Amino acid sequence: MADQDLLETDQPLLVADTLSKSYGRIAACRDVSFSLYPGEVLAIVGESGSGKSTLLQLLSGQLAASGGQVSYRMRDGITRDLAALGEAERRLLFRTDWGFVHQDPAQGLRMAVSAGANVGERLMAVGWNNYSRIRESASDWLTRVEIDVGRIDDAPRTYSGGMRQRLQIARNLVTGPRLVFMDEPTGGLDVSVQARLLDLLRNLVAELHLAVVIVTHDLAVARLLSHRVMVMKGGRVIETGLTDQVLDDPREPYTQLLVSSILPP
Amino acid sequence: MTAMIEVTDANKTFTMHLQGGIALPVVRGVTFHVEPGECVVLSGPSGAGKSSILKMIFGNYRCDSGRIGIRHRGEVIDLATAEPRQILNVRRATIGYVSQFLRAVPRVATIDVVAEPLIVNGVTRADAQARAGELLHRLNIPERLWQLPPATFSGGEQQRVNIARGFISDLPILLLDEPTASLDAANRAVVVELVAEKKHQGVAMVAIVHDDEIRHLIADRIVDVTSFAAAA
16 A cells, blocks of 8 residues: 555664574564555565564563664654653553554453453553543544444443454553554454454554554565555564565565465455 | 666566576676656566666566666655665655556555555545545546546556556655556547656656557657677
């Protein structure tokens, strides 16, 4: 998708510099470096065990790196090393300027409280205290992710898988984040439900000018959503570039294997 | 340079790692330029590398060596070495590509599929849709289909939607890959008209056209791709 205003003069939002993670002798992630700009969608593809989920956790500060660093340009314009942030600062970042969409919505939602509370909770965490404004904002977000507002008082455990995933997205976007991490967001869904979710995500990402790092093993998802792709294998980035370039003209043997393994539509 | 496109000594070889690493040379020493308001038609038999050259100019295929100079917002950018975000900017503001096939996005109405390139460049939705409607009209897509996603349309209808989407923009470069392939005579004539209008507006075009009659009608110059044949 080449449909966003990617200003050439922008400063990067997120920079990974020779990021590594090893568990004893096993290197889960080796020397990963890249810059992500505002409004840019980067897909990390590769098969299970390639290190893509580890990388996502390193980038989002959920896992400490064995080497290298991640820096982020905060809302005040100052770029900070994530490892140097205090716990409170990091939590605030997670609740405001970042989102994290898990493959399993149960991990990103509170399943027993109402949908409205799930969305409103993030607003309360950043200091909103006017109940009717919170509810209004929650209703607005449910509508934007195509959930019937009549279901606002129902708990997500009464929702279908697709609805849960859309609710998780609403919960993440309500605070106006600039960067959203996504871990296989369409993973457990039926194909028809996937198509709807992808279309929704594609529109929201463009409209809100979101920067996204999305981990997926589905190259069709990467093609539809991302501007750039990084292909991982054995913890290393083996190929990277413009999404359609990497998918239509893959260079590395492993990328050629991935691309050739897709069944034609 | 005044040229909009200046390709210099571009080379492309595919290495097929899954077939024992066979090298498949595609083109070698591709050199030509396109001025504003000019339509250059690439000629040569099937497999000569015409589509590959078009894809190299769009930044879709990488070049092994050589230069793809594109005039973008008054400056020359070499797409063979540009960063992904520069290529995306060039595609948004400078180069349009009309392929033979529509890559339809599920659930988006035909009128919006066509209007999108204008909207992302800042035209209001209403104006963009009005221009999309005009083009769909000219390309004989009945109005009752405009609100439907094109995924269920016939091949010819999808191609016309794709042409409308490609021609709606005000981009200074257009790449046309068989724009008339499965169209009837009336719609082919519309495409010839659209190309003439673009020339008049100073748009630089590179086209692949198999139909001799259409080629004769739109080509200002013909570049014979067989001269870039890569010796295997």
